[in-house]
Amino acid sequence: MAAPRLSILPFLQSWDAPQGRLTVNLLLVPVGDPAQPLGPPTAPAFQGTALRLAAHISDDPGRVATLADVPAGPQLVDLAPPPDQAALFDWLRAEFKLTQPETVHVRSDDFRLRKYLPLSYRRSHGFVAPKTPLASIDDTYHCLLKCPPPPARPTPPETDEMSWGEGFAVLLRQPPVARAAGLIHTVTIDLPEPAPGQAHPGGWLFFSLAAGHPFAAEAAADPGWAKLYATRLPRLDRAEPRPVFTATLFPVAADAAAAAGLGPLDQVFPEAAVFDDGFAKIVHARQPIHADGSAEDAAGG
Numbered sequence: 001m002a003a004p005r006l007s008i009l010p011f012l013q014s015w016d017a018p019q020g021r022l023t024v025n026l027l028l029v030p031v032g033d034p035a036q037p038l039g040p041p042t043a044p045a046f047q048g049t050a051l052r053l054a055a056h057i058s059d060d061p062g063r064v065a066t067l068a069d070v071p072a073g074p075q076l077v078d079l080a081p082p083p084d085q086a087a088l089f090d091w092l093r094a095e096f097k098l099t100q101p102e103t104v105h106v107r108s109d110d111f112r113l114r115k116y117l118p119l120s121y122r123r124s125h126g127f128v129a130p131k132t133p134l135a136s137i138d139d140t141y142h143c144l145l146k147c148p149p150p151p152a153r154p155t156p157p158e159t160d161e162m163s164w165g166e167g168f169a170v171l172l173r174q175p176p177v178a179r180a181a182g183l184i185h186t187v188t189i190d191l192p193e194p195a196p197g198q199a200h201p202g203g204w205l206f207f208s209l210a211a212g213h214p215f216a217a218e219a220a221a222d223p224g225w226a227k228l229y230a231t232r233l234p235r236l237d238r239a240e241p242r243p244v245f246t247a248t249l250f251p252v253a254a255d256a257a258a259a260a261g262l263g264p265l266d267q268v269f270p271e272a273a274v275f276d277d278g279f280a281k282i283v284h285a286r287q288p289i290h291a292d293g294s295a296e297d298a299a300g301g
Contacts, residue, residue: 004227058203065204068255116141199237206230245278
């Protein structure tokens with residue numbers, strides 16, 4: 001199976017309770033130069049190609065959505081290329097040296113970020129212990145600041161070359177520009193009409209390429225040609241307006257067997273549920289009391 005050529009990521013924006021309608025931002029990310037064929041030489045380019053996507057809606061929030069378990073519904077969304085798309089990609093090509101090949105980053109224990117949890121944070125709520133080994137509450141952080149640094153690792157030579165993925169990241173810094181490039185589209189999806197007095201129990205929403213789309217031949221030849229992601233839906237009642245938010249995305253596998261290979265998701269499920277309204281649960285800020293910003297008392301300790 002070749003590497004995916006197009007990623008489709010949905011982000012919940014709002015819930016119109018009386019209409020039973022969700023507003024969703026779709027992020028489309030192609031691989032490589034968008035003006036070149038997206039796959040074999042006979043494939044269309046991402047630039048200038050209109051896409052048609054099918055919405056998949058699940059009503060089982062306790063089970064990760066797969067293509068086998070959640071078939072496409074009747075709702076289709078048409079995404080037309082914006083009029084300034086080609087001009088923006090031409091500007092990006094002229095402004096940056098987009099010659100670096102796309103690479104897949106591999107996780108390594110040699111490159112990990114750790115975080116110190118300050119005393120003020122621990123006192124702001126019922127803190128018991130860090131939930132991850134990458135967070136510390138002892139003097140490890142302060143020691144690393146004051147102890148001699150380890151020998152520097154050899155750094156790769158500096159270059160002004162970028163990949164197209166990095167170029168798309170430049171556009172995504174300004175959402176209106178990303179929209180004009182066809183990377184972000186806003187769509188609306190109507191949830192199925194519930195039984196009287198009932199609410200949608202929650203579940204999953206994702207999008208796939210609809211039948212007859214311009215990349216049908218490429219997707220049929222390689223099921224992994226498009227990388228799909230699902231967003232969790234909270235319980236949605238037409239009598240109760242509420243905010244919605246995509247805290248995390250879940251990769252969509254072909255079936256349950258393939259989903260099992262994604263690894264344990266026990267820690268991801270709670271995060272998707274707890275933050276499905278988009279609000280932080282613990283707001284923490286601290287005013288430095290010493291010239292040393294890491295000090296936690298007036299004595300500098």
